[in-house]
Amino acid sequence: MSEFKQELVRYPATRITEVAKALSGDLRVRILETLGDRSMSVGQLAEALGVAQPTITINVQMLEQAGLIASTPGANREKLCSVTCRSIMIELPVKPGDGLHRMEDIHMPIGMFSGCRVQPPCGMASKDGSQIGSIDDPRVFYMPERTEASLLWFSGAGSVEYYFANPIPPGVPLEELRLKAELCSEVHSFRMDWPSDISVYMNDLHVGTWTSPGDFGDRKGKLTPERWFHGTEYGSLTEWKVTKEGSFINGAPGSGTTIHQLGLHYLQPIRVRFEVSESAANKGGLNLFGAGFGDYPHDIVLSFVRSSER
Structure with a gap:
């Protein structure tokens, strides 16, 4: 199991759009599915999903920016990717401006x-x-x-x-x-x-x-x-x-x-x-x-x- 895995990550209303964009692509969801409880390199993900490595890299970066994936250096300078949590909870805005950053x-x-x-x-x-x-x-x-x-x-x-x-x-x-x-x-x-x-x-x-x-x-x-x-x-x-x-x-x-x-x-x-x-x-x-x-x-x-x- 990945050392980064948490049971639950809470996202404030200000990050709704960011997280929603990261989860809106079928390939990014498949990356999360493929990682599961494992750590895999970008090359291994590309091979497992049958997708070009540059495409995997771009989509992994989106998941990283949203905090859904974490990366660490692996052998041969490879980047190892892991899912950060089992579940997420998104707080919905309750008044005007709650979904905006300060x-x-x-x-x-x-x-x-x-x-x-x-x-x-x-x-x-x-x-x-x-x-x-x-x-x-x-x-x-x-x-x-x-x-x-x-x-x-x-x-x-x-x-x-x-x-x-x-x-x-x-x-x-x-x-x-x-x-x-x-x-x-x-x-x-x-x-x-x-x-x-x-x-x-x-x-x-x-x-x-x-x-x-x-x-x-x-x-x-x-x-x-x-x-x-x-x-x-x-x-x-x-x-x-x-x-x-x-x-x-x-x-x-x-x-x-x-x-x-x-x-x-x-x-x-x-x-x-x-x-x-x-x-x-x-x-x-x-x-x-x-x-x-x-x-x-x-x-x-x-x-x-x-x-x-x-």
């Missing part, structure tokens, strides 16, 4: 903007470092291929706007909204001393302006593809936060905009706009980095933080 994140690919205002020099690049469409052609920002972008840029003044769904149901108090993005200024090639005043607006209300000190290209970005050689390499991870008291940029005071003033509604999107204003003191453009570029392995992240007072 912080819910929405990851938005940078090419999924809903509106833009750009001027050349401008452009976009995909995750492998290849340019999307023609460089310095604003029409690229309206092409279907834009959804594959992992880097976008424009010079001078301009903006890109994203629509985020609201996952928080009515009646659930929200404590904070946090927006994280990796960005920097934009100039031909790069300049470490090229400031740009980059503002964030939520539902057309000013949250705060961060002044990027430059367009960063003095080293290779940690995730930037090798074939990319156009100067800009990485950005600065910047956080805008809106609370009940006001807004903040990297912990420093931003504008006076509060969560209440945003007028959030469950059935209405939250509009987030990155903008370099025509009236800005530093109209130094913008580079916005996605998961495959720069130093950080994620796109734009909007986090919804529920109140701890439930």
Whole structure:
């Protein structure tokens, strides 16, 4: 019998979706059946079930993430898999928000903007470092291929706007909204001393302006593809936060905009706009980095933080 086996594992309401997804596939149920009280390697599971090993690996990972399978190193560096329990008990939600984590994140690919205002020099690049469409052609920002972008840029003044769904149901108090993005200024090639005043607006209300000190290209970005050689390499991870008291940029005071003033509604999107204003003191453009570029392995992240007072 597996040393990991427990009689019963209790899952809170916040993990219903995760566990349900793990158990929703026939192959994953068959993996659990095959393991039973034994420990087996991925290769042994593949042979027993007559399924390709990469497919078994992917499905085992889903079961591991849900806590239904545990793995330990075996002989010859094989991963031995075991079922963690005999039974599970899932707690059902009893009031709005019980099925949500205290912080819910929405990851938005940078090419999924809903509106833009750009001027050349401008452009976009995909995750492998290849340019999307023609460089310095604003029409690229309206092409279907834009959804594959992992880097976008424009010079001078301009903006890109994203629509985020609201996952928080009515009646659930929200404590904070946090927006994280990796960005920097934009100039031909790069300049470490090229400031740009980059503002964030939520539902057309000013949250705060961060002044990027430059367009960063003095080293290779940690995730930037090798074939990319156009100067800009990485950005600065910047956080805008809106609370009940006001807004903040990297912990420093931003504008006076509060969560209440945003007028959030469950059935209405939250509009987030990155903008370099025509009236800005530093109209130094913008580079916005996605998961495959720069130093950080994620796109734009909007986090919804529920109140701890439930």
